[in-house]
Amino acid sequence: MARPITPLLSRERIFAAALAQVDATGTLALPRLARDLGVSTSSLYHHVKGGREEVVEGIRGLLTEGSMPTSRHEGEGWREFTHRWAVQYRAAFAAHPAAVPLMTAQTVTHPATLASYELLAEVLHEAGFGDEELLHAVTVLDCFVLGSALDAGAPVDVWADTGLPGSRLSRAVRATRLQPGDRSLRSFQLGLRSLLAGLDELRTGHPPAAAGRS
Amino acid sequence: MARPITPLLSRERIFAAALAQVDATGTLALPRLARDLGVSTSSLYHHVKGGREEVVEGIRGLLTEGSMPTSRHEGEGWREFTHRWAVQYRAAFAAHPAAVPLMTAQTVTHPATLASYELLAEVLHEAGFGDEELLHAVTVLDCFVLGSALDAGAPVDVWADTGLPGSRLSRAVRATRLQPGDRSLRSFQLGLRSLLAGLDELRTGHPPAAAGRS
Numbered sequence: 468m469a470r471p472i473t474p475l476l477s478r479e480r481i482f483a484a485a486l487a488q489v490d491a492t493g494t495l496a497l498p499r500l501a502r503d504l505g506v507s508t509s510s511l512y513h514h515v516k517g518g519r520e521e522v523v524e525g526i527r528g529l530l531t532e533g534s535m536p537t538s539r540h541e542g543e544g545w546r547e548f549t550h551r552w553a554v555q556y557r558a559a560f561a562a563h564p565a566a567v568p569l570m571t572a573q574t575v576t577h578p579a580t581l582a583s584y585e586l587l588a589e590v591l592h593e594a595g596f597g598d599e600e601l602l603h604a605v606t607v608l609d610c611f612v613l614g615s616a617l618d619a620g621a622p623v624d625v626w627a628d629t630g631l632p633g634s635r636l637s638r639a640v641r642a643t644r645l646q647p648g649d650r651s652l653r654s655f656q657l658g659l660r661s662l663l664a665g666l667d668e669l670r671t672g673h674p675p676a677a678a679g680r681s
Numbered sequence: 682m683a684r685p686i687t688p689l690l691s692r693e694r695i696f697a698a699a700l701a702q703v704d705a706t707g708t709l710a711l712p713r714l715a716r717d718l719g720v721s722t723s724s725l726y727h728h729v730k731g732g733r734e735e736v737v738e739g740i741r742g743l744l745t746e747g748s749m750p751t752s753r754h755e756g757e758g759w760r761e762f763t764h765r766w767a768v769q770y771r772a773a774f775a776a777h778p779a780a781v782p783l784m785t786a787q788t789v790t791h792p793a794t795l796a797s798y799e800l801l802a803e804v805l806h807e808a809g810f811g812d813e814e815l816l817h818a819v820t821v822l823d824c825f826v827l828g829s830a831l832d833a834g835a836p837v838d839v840w841a842d843t844g845l846p847g848s849r850l851s852r853a854v855r856a857t858r859l860q861p862g863d864r865s866l867r868s869f870q871l872g873l874r875s876l877l878a879g880l881d882e883l884r885t886g887h888p889p890a891a892a893g894r895s
Contacts, residue, residue: 493708493782564786568707568778571831576841581850584840588849598856601849606832606839606865607825607872614828617785618820625820626798627790635802635815636795642812651820657883658821658876665875 476506478514482525486563493565495522523569528577530566534559535583545594546663549608552587553659556612561619571613595670604666611662615655623650690720692728696739700780707779709736737783742791744780748773749797759808760877763822766801767873770826775833785827809884818880825876829869837864 484503489495497519501508515521536552543551560567575581584605591601618625623644628637643650698717703709711733715722729735750766757765774781789795798819805815832839837858842851857864 494706494779564782565708567782568831571835572778574836574838574841581840581843585843585845585848585850588853592849598853599860602853602857602864603868603871605850605853606868607875609839610828610832610869610872611821611825612828613831614824614826617782617827618824621785622788624788625823626795627788629795629799631799634799635806636799636819639802639812639816639819643816646813650816654817654820655824657817658824658879661821661879661883662872662875664882665872665878668878669871669875 476504476510476514478525480504481511481514481522482529485522486526486529486566489526489566489569490563495519495526495569497522520573523573524575524577526566527570527575527580530559530563531556531577531583532579535580537579537582537586539586539590545590546667548590549587549663549666550659552583553608553612556583557616557619557655560613560616564617564620567613567617591670600669604669607662607666611658615651615658618654619651621651690718690724690728692739694718695725695728695736696743699736700740700743700777703740703779703783704777709733709740709783711736734787737787738789738791740780741784741789741794744773744777745770745791745797746793749794751793751796751800753800753804759804760881762804763801763877763880764873766797767822767826770797771830771833771869774827774830778831778834781827781831805884814883818883821876821880825872829865829872832868833865835865 481500481504485495485500488500488503492499497511498508500522501511504511512518515525517524535556536548539548560570575584587605587608588601591604596604624640626636626640628634628640631637646653695714695718699709699714702714702717706713711725712722714736715725718725726732729739731738749770750762753762774784789798801819801822802815805818810818838854840850840854842848842854845851860867
């Protein structure tokens with residue numbers, strides 16, 4: 468029997484092609500996705516009846532399933548777990564910056580992603596976070612991780628030389644360029660530790676003071 | 682004299698149309714931008730010789746000039762200033778989530794944006810941050826602000842009901858939905874206070890402990 472020239476259309480193929488399109492063009496357009504796959508738009512919709520939203524959730528699943536934690540290690544404290552959760556989450560999106568705004572623009576419905584958030588919520592609840600504090604904590608982590616994933620794909624020099632005499636920013640950029648290792652990752656680790664310390668104060672009912680003179 | 686049917690092409694018109702395209706389509710394509718403006722691609726390049734990069738910097742200027750702080754208030758401490766800087770920066774991008782990955786993908790060269798970062802760097806330097814700590818602090822704030830700007834445009838329900846019995850995440854989502862005011866803004870304020878507390882420890886040489894058992 469002759470092999471079909473075009474492989475059978477599947478949700479897996481659709482989601483992989485959709486992610487490739489987002490990486491290449493910065494956005495997701497379903498008519499173009501159908502063309503990329505060599506099928507009609509109606510064939511595409513036959514596999515993803517929920518349309519664009521369903522494709523975005525498919526990309527979310529592709530990036531998070533198997534990448535975000537779904538179990539807790541034996542004896543792992545909430546800060547250790549949350550640290551690991553954030554590191555793995557950042558890594559999942561770091562290579563796909565253009566996907567980030569698609570992810571934040573719609574409600575998370577992918578079961579694998581939800582399961583990882585649910586585990587984080589359980590760990591935070593067990594550590595003593597109240598319902599509202601818990602959701603704030605998850606949101607704050609989410610914002611920082613996604614911003615850091617974008618930074619991970621940023622150019623080595625985030626800021627051009629200001630050209631101003633005695634510029635503090637340019638001096639700091641030059642000083643940091645001399646340090647070994649991954650600038651973005653070091654900043655992420657440092658910010659994450661700060662956030663976890665701040666969240667610990669929220670958990671124990673001693674929230675950090677509001678911005679004041681110092 | 683008859684008025685020309687098409688207004689004269691200018692950098693201002695180009696950048697405004699580019700931002701409108703990013704908001705509408707999620708990305709920036711120069712051939713389409715020329716079509717939107719009713720001009721040839723070569724006319725467009727005549728005004729922005731640096732091409733796509735220059736247009737992205739133009740969008741950056743449009744969003745940050747007049748929005749990000751360029752002066753310090755009388756007697757304003759570093760935490761107060763940094764808090765204000767982050768709040769204004771988030772507000773500048775909150776209505777334009779699709780622009781965020783374009784901004785992080787290239788080196789900041791717009792003079793107005795650089796001037797605001799330079800002022801932040803001066804304030805942090807004066808508060809006692811060393812060169813490398815200073816750049817980490819700026820990066821951490823940048824990541825959190827841009828992630829929060831994306832969250833500001835997120836749907837009211839960030840996470841769908843997990844459907845799991847006794848789900849902690851769904852319970853927290855429901856509890857938080859009952860709270861008045863802007864969920865995203867409250868999370869941002871809370872995360873920002875945590876970050877500023879953490880950065881203060883960095884400044885004073887008492888960095889928050891690494892993630893450990895708790």
